[in-house]
Amino acid sequence: MGLLLGLLLLGHLTVVAYGHPILEAPESVTGTWKGDVNIPCTYGPLQGYTQVLVKWLVQRGSDPVTIFLRDSSGDHTQQAKYRGRLHVNHEIQGDVSLQLNTVEMDDQSQYTCEVTWKTPNGNQVVRDKIIDLHVQKVSVSKPTVTTGGSYGFTVPQGMRISLQCQAWGSPPISYVWYKEQTNNQEPTKVATLSTLLFKPAVVADSGYYFCIAKGRVGSEQRSNIVKFVVKDSSKPLETKTEASTTMQSPLEATSTVNSSWGWTTKMDVYLEETRDGPGKGLPIFAIILIISLCCMVVLTMTYIMLCRKKSQQENVYEVASVHAREASDSGETMRVDIFASGCSSEDTASPDPGQ
Numbered sequence: 001m002g003l004l005l006g007l008l009l010l011g012h013l014t015v016v017a018y019g020h021p022i023l024e025a026p027e028s029v030t031g032t033w034k035g036d037v038n039i040p041c042t043y044g045p046l047q048g049y050t051q052v053l054v055k056w057l058v059q060r061g062s063d064p065v066t067i068f069l070r071d072s073s074g075d076h077t078q079q080a081k082y083r084g085r086l087h088v089n090h091e092i093q094g095d096v097s098l099q100l101n102t103v104e105m106d107d108q109s110q111y112t113c114e115v116t117w118k119t120p121n122g123n124q125v126v127r128d129k130i131i132d133l134h135v136q137k138v139s140v141s142k143p144t145v146t147t148g149g150s151y152g153f154t155v156p157q158g159m160r161i162s163l164q165c166q167a168w169g170s171p172p173i174s175y176v177w178y179k180e181q182t183n184n185q186e187p188t189k190v191a192t193l194s195t196l197l198f199k200p201a202v203v204a205d206s207g208y209y210f211c212i213a214k215g216r217v218g219s220e221q222r223s224n225i226v227k228f229v230v231k232d233s234s235k236p237l238e239t240k241t242e243a244s245t246t247m248q249s250p251l252e253a254t255s256t257v258n259s260s261w262g263w264t265t266k267m268d269v270y271l272e273e274t275r276d277g278p279g280k281g282l283p284i285f286a287i288i289l290i291i292s293l294c295c296m297v298v299l300t301m302t303y304i305m306l307c308r309k310k311s312q313q314e315n316v317y318e319v320a321s322v323h324a325r326e327a328s329d330s331g332e333t334m335r336v337d338i339f340a341s342g343c344s345s346e347d348t349a350s351p352d353p354g355q
Contacts, residue, residue: 139218
């Protein structure tokens with residue numbers, strides 16, 4: 001891309017200097033056998049000049065042969081040998097570079113980029129550039145192994161993940177995956193693709209893997225051995241403290257404690273063991289929730305008992321008040337009766353004044 005921009009800029013400066021479009025292209029380009037190659041050819045567009053014809057020619061013997069033609073009717077590939085693997089850029093004005101796919105050894109030759117413009121006065125200007133195409137066979141490089149995710153080579157059981165083997169060289173490149181065996185046995189072939197897929201990964205997939213890449217030329221290349229680990233999520237992870245690894249039960253943890261500080265320490269270790277070992281105990285948030293519910297139940301029962309006790313005390317007070325009032329009323333009645341009786345006796349005992 002940088003080379004293309006540089007050529008476009010140079011072509012524009014040349015247009016300014018000479019007053020008409022000038023083609024810019026490198027003297028030679030090197031392509032990889034069975035790979036793709038781009039042969040640059042650019043010019044700086046100039047106001048008043050209209051592109052009317054683009055040709056690409058290849059040297060066959062002593063005479064050049066047209067392999068591509070672009071005119072007002074469209075693009076035309078002139079040779080059957082290039083059909084389906086030749087493309088000339090048309091997306092960027094001033095860029096008529098040739099893209100050649102699946103390069104063969106006999107594609108090595110001289111290529112000519114020829115462009116025709118119509119000038120402002122109606123004349124035509126033709127410019128061309130010759131580029132040498134060299135085709136080379138490239139041996140396959142040492143492959144590299146990567147994973148298809150961000151987990152690295154240690155993953156949890158049940159995850160869908162892949163190991164990818166990648167090498168560079170003249171295509172096509174074939175790949176074979178192997179897994180190392182124990183007891184000095186021969187490695188086992190596990191796949192014949194560039195990607196080794198685990199769907200999903202299980203503990204038995206853990207082991208040492210490597211891949212071998214082989215191209216059209218050169219010897220095969222072997223990657224470094226990678227250690228692939230699949231962790232069993234059903235087993236507790238190893239703890240970091242000695243207390244948690246030697247602990248047998250919560251009762252043993254509390255029976256050896258003589259102070260409140262030591263008891264708290266031991267309980268903290270037990271809770272840590274509970275968190276580290278899935279399936280061995282309740283999570284810490286569940287324990288906190290249960291404790292909170294128990295406290296709420298205790299507070300509720302205490303409140304109900306206090307309310308009932310207060311209600312009973314009020315009932316006793318009311319009954320005592322009623323009895324007191326009844327006793328008071330009875331005393332007053334008795335005093336009235338006694339007073340009435342006294343008055344009757346005095347009236348009976350007093351002499352009649354008329355007698």
